[in-house]
Amino acid sequence: MxxxxxxxxxxxxxxxxxxxxxxxxxLTWFMDGTDHHMRFWTNFLHNSVFFTGIALMAIFFxxxxxxAWAGWHVQFKRVWEAMGLFLGVGFILMAIVAVGLVFxxxxxxxxxxxxxxxxxxxxEHKSTFLNKGWxxxxxxxxxxxxxxxxxxxxxxxxxxxxxxxxxxSHHMKTRKWTASFLPIVGFSSALVIxxxxxxxxxxxxxxxxxxxxxxxxxxxxxxxxxxxxxxxKSNGYxxxxxxxxxHDLGKxxxxxxxxxxxxxxxxxxxxxxxxxxxxxxxxNTRQDEYxxxxxxxxxxxxxxxxxxxxxxxxxxxxxxxxxxxxIVIFGHWMDFFLMIKPGALHxxxxxxxxxHGGDHGHEAAGHGAAEVGHHAEAATGHGADxxxxxxxxxxxxxxxxxxxxxxxxxGFLCLFLYVFYTHLSKASLIAKNDPYLSESLHxxx
Amino acid sequence: MRELGKEIIFGLYxxxxxxxxxxxxATHDHxxxxxxxxxxxxxxxxxxxxxEESRLHIAGFIYGALxxxxxxxxxxxxxxxxxxxxxxxxxxxxxxxxxxxTFELTVLFAAVGMTVTFYxxxxxxxxxxxPILHDRISDDKFCIAFDTHSVEEGSAxxxxxxxxxxxxxxxxx
Numbered sequence: 001m002x003x004x005x006x007x008x009x010x011x012x013x014x015x016x017x018x019x020x021x022x023x024x025x026x027l028t029w030f031m032d033g034t035d036h037h038m039r040f041w042t043n044f045l046h047n048s049v050f051f052t053g054i055a056l057m058a059i060f061f062x063x064x065x066x067x068a069w070a071g072w073h074v075q076f077k078r079v080w081e082a083m084g085l086f087l088g089v090g091f092i093l094m095a096i097v098a099v100g101l102v103f104x105x106x107x108x109x110x111x112x113x114x115x116x117x118x119x120x121x122x123x124e125h126k127s128t129f130l131n132k133g134w135x136x137x138x139x140x141x142x143x144x145x146x147x148x149x150x151x152x153x154x155x156x157x158x159x160x161x162x163x164x165x166x167x168x169s170h171h172m173k174t175r176k177w178t179a180s181f182l183p184i185v186g187f188s189s190a191l192v193i194x195x196x197x198x199x200x201x202x203x204x205x206x207x208x209x210x211x212x213x214x215x216x217x218x219x220x221x222x223x224x225x226x227x228x229x230x231x232x233k234s235n236g237y238x239x240x241x242x243x244x245x246x247h248d249l250g251k252x253x254x255x256x257x258x259x260x261x262x263x264x265x266x267x268x269x270x271x272x273x274x275x276x277x278x279x280x281x282x283x284n285t286r287q288d289e290y291x292x293x294x295x296x297x298x299x300x301x302x303x304x305x306x307x308x309x310x311x312x313x314x315x316x317x318x319x320x321x322x323x324x325x326x327i328v329i330f331g332h333w334m335d336f337f338l339m340i341k342p343g344a345l346h347x348x349x350x351x352x353x354x355x356h357g358g359d360h361g362h363e364a365a366g367h368g369a370a371e372v373g374h375h376a377e378a379a380t381g382h383g384a385d386x387x388x389x390x391x392x393x394x395x396x397x398x399x400x401x402x403x404x405x406x407x408x409x410x411g412f413l414c415l416f417l418y419v420f421y422t423h424l425s426k427a428s429l430i431a432k433n434d435p436y437l438s439e440s441l442h443x444x445x
Numbered sequence: 446m447r448e449l450g451k452e453i454i455f456g457l458y459x460x461x462x463x464x465x466x467x468x469x470x471a472t473h474d475h476x477x478x479x480x481x482x483x484x485x486x487x488x489x490x491x492x493x494x495x496x497e498e499s500r501l502h503i504a505g506f507i508y509g510a511l512x513x514x515x516x517x518x519x520x521x522x523x524x525x526x527x528x529x530x531x532x533x534x535x536x537x538x539x540x541x542x543x544x545x546x547t548f549e550l551t552v553l554f555a556a557v558g559m560t561v562t563f564y565x566x567x568x569x570x571x572x573x574x575x576p577i578l579h580d581r582i583s584d585d586k587f588c589i590a591f592d593t594h595s596v597e598e599g600s601a602x603x604x605x606x607x608x609x610x611x612x613x614x615x616x617x618x
Contacts (some may be wrong), residue, residue: 269541273533297454311505444488 004237004425010408014418021411024404028397031404035352039397041106042344043405045097047412049196050336052090052142053217054416059084059149060185061221062180068362071439072248075241076229077431081153082423083224087146089419091139094196098139102132110202110347122203130199138195141188148181159433171435189214197336201343204282208267213339215260219301220332222253223325228420230318237429243316244443257305257328264298285342290399293338300331333409337401345398356373449618454601455512455578455590456610461487461494466585467608469493476604477595482578482588505559512554516547576618586612 020116028040062080065073100106110116110123111130117123143271162170190210198209206212226249247292271279278405286294304323314320396402401409431437458464464487471478472493479493520543524530529537564570578579589610591601598615605613 265541265544269544272541275533312502 002428002430003230004146004421004429006425010358010421011418014414014421016343017410017414018418019411020407020410021414024407028404028408034106035348038107038344038348039404041097041100041108042340043408045108045196046094046336046340046405047409048090048093048097049193049340050217050220050333051412051416052087052094053193053213054221055084055086055090056145056189057214057217057221058225058237059087059145059152060181060189061218061261062152063147063148063181063185066175066178071436072245073440074434074436074442075245075430075440075443076225076238077156077434078424078427078429079225079228079232081149081156081427082232082420083221083344084149085146085153085423086416086419087142087149089415091142091146094139094142097196098135101135107347108344108350109199110350111199113351116351126202130195131200135195138188138192141192143187144184145181148177148184151177152181156431156434157427158402160428160431162433167429168435178248188313197339200340200347201282204279204343205265206271206279208263208270208281212260212267213336215256215263216301216332216335219253219256219260219305220329222256223250223329225249226253227325227329230322232429234318240441242443244419244445245314245440246318246321248443250309250321253321253324253328254315257302257309260332261298261302262307264302285346286338288388290338293334293400297331297335297338299333300327304328304331334401337405341398345395449576451479452615453578453590453618454592454593454596454598454613454615455588456601456605456608457579457581457586457588457612457616458609459586459611461587463609464589465489467491467604467610469587470608471589471604472513474604476591478601479595481591481605482582482590484583484585484587487587501559501563504562505555508558509551511558512551513547515554516550517543520546522545549585578616578618579612579614 001193025040025044028043029037032039058080062077062084064070065077081300097106097108101109101112104112107113109130111126112132117127152174155170155177158175159170193210194205197213198205226246229238229241229246231247232238268283271283304327308314308320308324314324394400397405456467458467461483464481464483467483468478468490472495478494479488483490521538524536524539531537532542534541535542558599569575578581578588578590589605593601593615604612
């Protein structure tokens with residue numbers, strides 16, 4: 001079986017999942033308890049960023065392997081190509097968020113509200129970067145990534161059609177594209193994640209944030225790759241894909257889970273140690289008002305992969321790989337939930353005049369600098385309830401992922417898989433003329 | 446040099462593929478291999494030789510866990526009971542501040558413990574000299590060695606001839 005064909009049962013299942021997602025999105029739109037459909041837009045942004053990020057990481061790692069003369073992955077490189085091609089859909093999804101931002105359909109970002117920027121010194125100061133123009137630039141970067149993905153895919157497909165490559169000339173041509181892609185992703189991935197996610201907490205910033213979010217996406221991508229490959233292999237595709245490849249992928253999942261923890265902790269400890277109110281507000285909110293998610297995040301994204309994948313044999317068994325893969329994908333999805341929701345809820349309260357959080361919003365808007373004062377006070381543990389008015393009460397879809405959030409995630413996941421399998425079925429599963437194919441077939445660790 | 450009192454007959458091979466097929470034919474004929482030497486790790490050699498998986502990593506985990514406990518409980522005792530000092534207005538028991546040192550001691554205990562264990566188990570350490578059968582084993586040749594007590598000299602020689610060894614020698618170590 002050199003080509004993948006989507007069974008009709010799978011197609012129905014994925015389309016059904018997308019319908020569930022669409023229904024959940026519609027329900028969140030109509031049953032939203034918050035103003036400006038904040039729950040709908042945060043769910044939309046959350047899943048768009050998460051799955052676009054996974055697609056980016058797939059093609060990024062593809063480019064890394066190619067640039068580093070790696071050969072072990074060549075056998076299944078079509079999987080990463082197909083995952084990367086989801087960027088085309090990701091562009092549309094994020095463009096919807098951007099169009100909504102330009103026309104004021106949503107209030108995801110506090111800095112997009114002109115009245116707040118006028119009166120808030122911090123937001124005013126940041127407005128050279130946090131503005132609609134730069135947001136559009138960040139969307140344009142998805143277009144750039146997609147262009148590079150198409151280019152790499154095209155070169156990979158022409159290699160198939162060349163009928164036996166005698167030298168490395170074609171490979172070198174591909175390398176020019178993959179190598180020049182790396183610095184572009186390096187800088188632009190930070191820019192987009194600041195714009196899309198970090199700026200939701202508009203007053204807050206962290207220099208480590210892009211790496212931390214990037215590591216989260218990378219682990220999710222590796223977990224997704226493992227699950228997809230196990231699925232393909234158990235259906236009879238990739239007969240030469242051996243436990244050695246899964247061992248390597250398992251090592252990546254293990255190592256980058258630790259890397260994620262390292263970045264998570266580095267960000268946390270520096271902010272905890274310097275105890276600067278402008279910075280501690282982020283963790284103060286999450287630790288005090290989202291304690292379950294906050295600690296569960298560490299437990300399932302660090303302790304589970306660390307202790308399960310530590311042994312040699314668990315990385316070579318499908319059962320343990322599937323278990324950990326599913327857990328960390330959900331865990332990192334929840335990590336993004338925790339990055340996005342608290343800040344967005346706070347913005348909703350500030351702008352919306354919702355319960356008594358709204359009063360605080362007007363007050364803060366009136367005294368931009370006083371806002372920082374509040375946060376400093378909050379950080380020392382005396383004024384947590386002052387800084388976030390209604391946050392101690394349960395807010396559906398914000399305090400905890402509800403059924404609608406899970407349903408939306410299933411919808412986006414099915415969309416991702418549908419696009420992925422469609423692209424996968426369009427080309428041969430094995431790049432038969434890649435000069436490194438033989439190395440991949442004989443891979444041994 | 447300390448003598449092991451062993452008479453060894455060994456053969457050198459030019460290529461690791463020759464070595465692998467020779468080792469598998471030796472194990473097939475139930476010849477007791479004294480040892481195999483190669484200038485670099487040869488993929489697929491361990492399973493043919495029937496070597497068990499090393500248990501060193503289990504020791505490593507225990508050493509690491511000991512390091513974790515030593516660091517964390519040690520700091521807890523020092524900073525809450527023995528000599529409490531306020532640093533930067535933080536509580537005495539500041540878990541985030543303990544994490545980096547806990548991590549360092551985990552790595553240190555695991556690394557040092559595993560190194561020492563490895564040397565003890567292999568009978569290595571300062572002052573120990575290991576006999577070298579042939580200089581080119583550390584260069585570009587692959588070697589299979591038999592103890593003449595367990596494998597007869599004649600059958601070893603015919604084995605080396607059959608499997609294509611380029612040089613056969615006898616040495617007392």
